[in-house]
Amino acid sequence: MLRILCCNEKCTAPGRLFQWDDHKNLQAGGKLAKKGDDGAVSFVETCPFCGSRNKFYVTKVQKIDVTRNMI
Numbered sequence: 001m002l003r004i005l006c007c008n009e010k011c012t013a014p015g016r017l018f019q020w021d022d023h024k025n026l027q028a029g030g031k032l033a034k035k036g037d038d039g040a041v042s043f044v045e046t047c048p049f050c051g052s053r054n055k056f057y058v059t060k061v062q063k064i065d066v067t068r069n070m071i
Helices: none
Strands: 002-005 017-021 041-046 053-058
Touching: 002 053
Parallel strands: none
Antiparallel strands: 002 017, 041 053
């Protein structure tokens, strides 16, 4: 689990931190990153305490297959 700092200054989470389950989205060794870091990909997650949408960057994202135009 990664701990994400909520962007809402009035967030009610302890320390403004909430947990994000990285196991379903990241490969082993994936971690938080900064915008512009090599291989950084952005995610947006809603804070479960205040409902604010938080954008953050991580590395080593799992690749998934997406099927489009299925009829």
